[in-house]
Amino acid sequence: MAAPLLEVRNLRAGYGPTEVLHGLSFAIEEGTITALLGANGAGKTTTLRAICNMVRTSGEVLFDGQRIDGKSTEDIVRLGVAHVPDGRGTFTDLTTEENLRLGAYARRNHRDLAEDYERMYRLFPILAERRHQQAGTLSGGQQQMLAVARALMLRPRLLLLDEPSFGLAPMVVKEIFEVMRDINRTQKVTILLVEQNAAMALKLADQAHLLETGSILMSGSGKDLMNDDAVRRAYLGY
Amino acid sequence: MDAFLHQVFAGLATGGIYASLALALVMIHNATRLVNFAQGEMAMFATYLCWTMIQAGWPYWGAFFATVVLSFVLGVAIERILIRPVERAPVLTTVVVFIGLLLILNSVAGWIYTYTIKSFPSPFPSKAPFGLTIVSAHELGAIGVTLVVLMMVYLFFRFTPLGLAMRAAAQNPDSSRLVGIRVGWMLALGWGLAAATGATAGMMIAPIVFLDPNMMTGVLLYAFAAALMGGIDSPGGAVVGGFIVGVLENIVGAYLIGTELKLTVALVLIVGVLVVRPAGLFGRVIVQRV
Amino acid sequence: MLQERSAVRNGGGDAPLLSVHGLCVRFRGITALDGVSFDVRRGQIAGLIGPNGAGKTTLFNCLSRLYGYSEGRITFDGRPMEDVPRHKVAGMGIGRTFQNLALFASMTVLDNIKVGRHPRTRKGFLASALRLPGVAEEEADSTRRASELVRFLGLEEVAQQRVAELPFGTRKRVELGRALASEPSLLLLDEPAAGLNHEEVGSLGSLIKAIRDQYHLTVLLVEHHMGLVMSVSDHVVALNFGRKISEGTPAQVRKDPEVVQAYLGTES
Amino acid sequence: QKRYDPGASDTEIKIGQTMPYSGPASAYGTIGKVEAAYFKMLNESGGINGRKINFISLDDGYSPPKAVEMVRRLVEQDEVLFTVNTLGTPSNSAIHRYMNQKKVPHLFLATGASKWNDPKNFPWTMGFNPNYQSEGKLYAQHILATRPNAKIAVLYQNDDYGKDYLKGFMDGLGAKAQAMVVKSATYEVTDPTVDSQIVTLQSSGADTFFNITTPKFAAQAIRKVADVGWKPVHYLNQVSASVGSVLKPAGLDKSVGLISMQYIKDPSDPKWASDKAMQDYLAFMKKYLPDLDPMDGNNTYGLAVAQLTAQVLRQCGDNLTRENVMKQAASIRNFQIPMALPGVLAHTSPDDFAPFQTMQLVRFDGNTWVAFGEPMAVK
C-alpha cells in the first residue's frame, strides 16, 4: 500500500505562549475524505492552520511522503494543498473574478483554466453575475461560495475545508457536499473537512476524528462515529 | 492670455515632475499598502549613483539603465533588510522606519556628495523643438518618459498575474499565502519596482531642479498630494493628479493669491477635493460592509 | 432590569413593534431589497430566512441605518426611522449582532460589553475628563451590569481576555452580550448559529428564548439553520432576491412550495 | 597681566557655536566644519598666544528652540568664553536676549539681518555678514544711477533673509520704489522650482530683475530667465554669487551680464589662482577637509569668519575676559581678512558693530566676476 497523502505525527501548535494542540497524529490516504469534528474551540481550525504552517507548530507533517512542516505556507500550497480558511479569507477589495484568478495563481497546469472558470460559474451562478462586484460587498454566503470556488481553482491534490457550509443556505450546503463528493470521486482529490454539520460530514467521510481540547478523542470510519452515542448526542442530536 | 498659457505650460512641466514621483508612490502603495516617505530620498540617492557613473565616464543611457537596475536591487535589499523585521508591526511603526530611512539617506548623501548643487545631464536636446520657449526639450522628454512609465505600471497591475498577486499580497497577506503567493517576495518586488520607478523619476527631475541632497523634499510633498488627489491606488490618477497639482499651484500663485500662500491654497483645494471625493479623483471607492 | 420599561411599552396595545413597508435597496444595478413589507409584534421571535444574497443582512443594515433605502418606510415603536442617525438607533432600543462579527478586537470581553452600555449612559468628555460627580457611579453601574451579562452568558472565564484570542463561538456570545447591554427592545440576530455544532445550536435556541423571556424583548432572527428557526420562531418571513416570498407560522412557511423550491430544496 | 573669565585659561580658550548640521539648512553645516578645521590647524601650529582653542560646535537643526537649548548648554555647562558664527536669523533671535543677559559675547553671527548692529541695546551681539539691507540698498542706488526709469521685478525667498534684502532695496529706491517695482514674487525653500515665478515676473514686462535667492534657486532662476528668452538687467545677491556652485550649474553662457557684489574671494575665479591666501585655502581644504567641495562659497565664508575670530583673540592677548573679548571685537581696525577681497576691510568701533564697510560691485563676463566701480560703502 502506498504511503498516505498526508500524515501528521505528534503535531503541537499554539498562539503566543498558549498551546492549543497537544500532539495530534493521524493519516489521510490519497483519494479519501476525512472529517474532523469537535466542539467550539477544540482546535479544528488550528489543526488546518498547523498543516499549512500558519501558526507556531512542532511535530511532523508529511505530504506525499515529504516533510512539509517548516515549509512556508505558500510553498505548501504550491504542492497542491488548497485551503478554505476559517473566516473565508476574501480579498475584499478585489473583484469576484480577481479572487478566482488568484485561486489559480499557484497552479502548475494552466490548461483548462478557462474551462475551470466556467465550471465555477456554473456551480455558483451568482458569482458569474457578480464577476465585477467588489468581493467585500458580497453577502456572507456568497463570499463563502467564492472561498470554495477559489480553492477549487487550484485543482488541488489535498483540499482543506474549514466549515465550507458556513453561512450557506440549506440548498447550497447540499450542493457543496455534492461537489465534494464529485471532485473526490472523479478527480481523486483528497479532502480534510472540518464541519459542524456532522450528519452530512459523517455521511460523506471515509474517516473521521473527534477532537476535544486539542487532542483526538476518537477516530473511526464515518459510520463508526455516526453510531457512537456520545457523538450522536453532541453532534447529531438523535 | 499668452502669460496664462505660459503658466499652464510651466505648471504642466513641474506637474510632470510630481507625476513621476507620484507614480513611484502609487507603485509602493499598491504593493505594500503603505506610503513610503523615503521614496523621494531613495530617488535622490539613485540619481547620485547615476551621476557618479556619468562622472566616471559612462555614457548617459548606460548609466541610466544601470541605475534603474541597481535601484531595483537596492529597493529589494531595503525591503528584505530594513522593512522585513517590522512587516507585522503596526503601520505607524513602519512609518517611523521610513522616516529613519529618509533621514539616513538624506544625511549620508550630504556627507558623501556635499550639499553643493550639481548639474545633471539631460538625454534630450538642449533646444526645444519648433523653437518653443514655453517648455524645454527636457521637460517634454521627461513628461514622455513619465507617460511610458505610467503605461508600464498600468499594464503591469492591470494585466499581469504578478500585478494582481502583488495587490493581493498587500491587502491580505494571510489569504495570499493560502493561494500560494510568496508574500515576502511580492513586497520585495514591489519595493524594487518602486525604487526603479523612483530612480527614473529622480533622473528626469534632477536636470530641472539640480541635483542636491534636498532636491526631493519639496517634490515629495507635491507628489504625495498628487498621488492622493488622483487616488492612491491609481497610476493614471497619479499622473493626472501631478499635472493638476502643478497647474493649480501655478495658477493660484500667479492669479489668485500670490506666491506667498500658493502652497497653502493649493493644499486647501486638494484637501477640499478629497473631502468631496475621499478616494481621490480616480481612486476606486472601497466599500466596507458588515 | 427592563421590567418597568417594557410594561409601559406593552401599554401601546397591539401595534407592531417593528413595521417594514415597501422597502427597496439598490446598489448600482443590484436590487438587494425590492418592496419588502412585514411586521414584527412585541414579544415575538420572528425568523427571517432566504437564500444567500436574498437581502436579509441588508434589511438589518437598513434597520441599523447603515444602509440608506430609496423607497419604503420603517417604523419602530411607532416612530419612523428615516431621520434617525445611525448612532441613535441603539438608544431607541434596537440592538444587533453581526453576521461576521464586528467586535472591538483589542478590547477585553468585559470592555466590549461595556461599550454596549454606551447609549444607556450619559457622561461625556467634560464630565469624564474632570471626573464630575456621577461619573464614578455611572461607571460602576456599567461594570455591574456588564458583569451580570458576562455571568448570564457564561463568559466569566474569559472576561478579561482580549476578544481577538477567543474561538468563534465565544466571540459570538460576546457580541450577543454587547447587544444586550444596551437594553434593547428589539434584538436583531444575524446567523447566530453559524459555526456551532448541534448541541451548541440547541443551547442557543434555549438561550434566545430565555433572553426573550427574561429581558422581555422582541427578536428578529436571521438564520440558515432551519432546525433553530423553526423551533424558536413564532413567525417566519422568507425572502428571495429581495422580495418577500412567504410569511406565516414556521409550519406554514416550511411547506410553502416557493420556499421549498428557492431555499430548502426538495425533501427536508 | 592674565585675566580670565569662564572658558579661558592658560592653556585653553573655549568657543561655542550652534550650526544646522541636520535639518533643512544642513547645507550650511559645512561652515562649522571649516571653522573647526581651521582652529585645529591653528592648534597644531601652537594655538593663539600659546593657548589651544577648544571649539565646541553643536547641531541645532535650524530650530530656534533647539538653538536655545544648545546655547544654554554651551554657556552653562561647557562654559564657553564666547560663541561665534551661530547661524540663522531665527536661531539667533531666539538666543539674542539670553546672550546679552548672560553677558556672553555673541560674535559674528552668520546672518545678514540689520538688527545685530545695535551696540546700545545689545552690547554683546555682533554680526558678520555684510548686512543684507545695505547690500539691497546698494543695488537700488546702482539702478537709480544707471537706469532711473527701470521697470523692476523681484524674486525673493519668503523668510527673514529675503525680506531683509527686499526692505533695503525698497528703501534704497526711496519714493519711487512702488512705481518702479512692477512685480514681486516669492518662493519657499521647499518649492521644487521657481519656474512659475519667473514666468510671472517676465510677463510683468519688467526690464530689470533683482534675484534674491539661495544658491539652488539662483541657479534655477538664471537658467529659466535665459530659457524663456527674458533679457533683463539681472542683479543677483552676493549670497549666491559663487561661480563654482551657482553659475556653473546654471550655465556660464546663461550667466553673462549678471551683476552682483562680492567681499570674499571666489575660489573658482581664475584670477586668484596665484593668490597666496587662496593657495593656502586650497591646501588647507585638501589637508583637513578632503571630503568637502572647496568651490563651495560656504567654505570660504567659514574660513573668513575663523580668520577674523583668530584676529580678535590675538588682539585680546592675555586678557581673556568676556568684556575684553567684546571690547576687542569692537575695535577691529581696518583688518584685511586674507580670504576677503583686497580692499574689503573689517572695521568695527564701540558704536558700530558691523564689521564690513565695503563691498565690490561685479559683473560676470562669462568666465569670472569683473569688478567695476569703486568698492562701495555698505553702511
Place this chain on the structure above:
Amino acid sequence: MEAATPVDLPPVAPAQASGGVRGWSRGWLLGAILVVAAACVLPFVVSNYRVFQLTMVLIYAIALLGLNILTGYNGQVSLGHGAFYAIGAYVTAILMDKFGVPYWMCIPAAGAVCLLAGFLFGLPALRLEGVYLALATFALGVALPQLLKYKHLEEWTGGVQGIILMKPEPPIASILGLKLNADRWLFLFTLAITVVMFVIAWNLLRGRVGRALIAIRDHPIAAATMGVDTAMYKSLAFGVSAMFTGVAGALGAVVVAFVAPDSFTIFLSITLVVGMVVGGLASITGAFWGALFIQFVPNLADQVSKAAPWALYGAAMIVFMYVMPTGISGALRLAWLRLQRRTGRGSPAA
C-alpha cells in the same frame, strides 16, 4: 466589515493590550506620586541647563499625549500636529506680547483656542481616512508656518522675525528653603500642568469616552451601531488632542521665550509622530518615553558625528522599532507580563 480576522486590516495601534486604560491600582497611584515627588526635587539638584531640558521633556510629553489620544486611541493619524503646537505657542506669545496677559493665564487660553481649532479641523477630516487623512494633516503642518509668515498677519505674528518674550520670574524667591530661579520655577510650573493634563487624559481614557474612542478605532461601523456618535467623538478627539498639544506649545513658548515660524516646521510634526510611536501607541506612560527619545537622542547623535547626525538619529529610530515594534511602553509591558508569568502570577491563559 466582512473581515472576521483582525489580520486583514493592519492595525494603527498595536493589538497587544492597547484596548483600554485600566483604573488605578494602589500600586500605580503610589508609584505616580513618588515619581512626581522625585521630579519636584530634581530641579534643585541638577544644573539649570538640564532643568531646561527636562522642562522640554515634560512639554513634549504633553504634546505626545495629545497626539496619542487622537492617533493611538482613536486611530486618526495626524502628521501635522506641530500646527497645533504652533497655534498654542503663538496664542501665548501674542497674548503676552501684545496684551500683557500673564503667562499662566495664556496656557488655558491657548488650550481653548486649540480645542476649537482642532475641533473645526476635525470636521472635514471626518470624511478622510488612512493616508488621505495623513495627507490632510500633513498639509496643515506644512501650511501653518507659511500662514504665520503671511504679510497681512504680520502685525500679530511678527512675520518671519517671530516674537521675543520675557521669561517669567518666579513669584516667590524660595520654596521650603530651596532657592528658586526662572528655570526651576518654570520646571515646577510645567510639572504641575503636566500632572493636571495627565490626570485629565487618564480620566478621559479609562471610562466611557475612552472605550468609545477605542471602539471607533477598532471598528467604526460597530461603534456607531452601539450608539457612539462617531462623528462627534472623532471631532472632539481631534479637539482634545489639539488642546493638549496646544497647551504644550504654550508652555514651549514661555520656556523658550521665543516663537517664529521656523520653530514649527513640518519636522516638528514628524518628530511628534516619531516620539509617539517610539514611546508606544495607545499608552499614557509612552508619552514620557517618547519625549525622552525626541529630546535626547538627536543630541546624542550630534555628539557622535557632526558629519551625518541625522543618519544616526534615523538609525536609532530604526533600531528602536526593531527591538520594540510596539514602542518602549509596549516592550515594558511585555517584559512585565513575562516577569509575572515567570513568578507564577500569570493569567489563566498562560
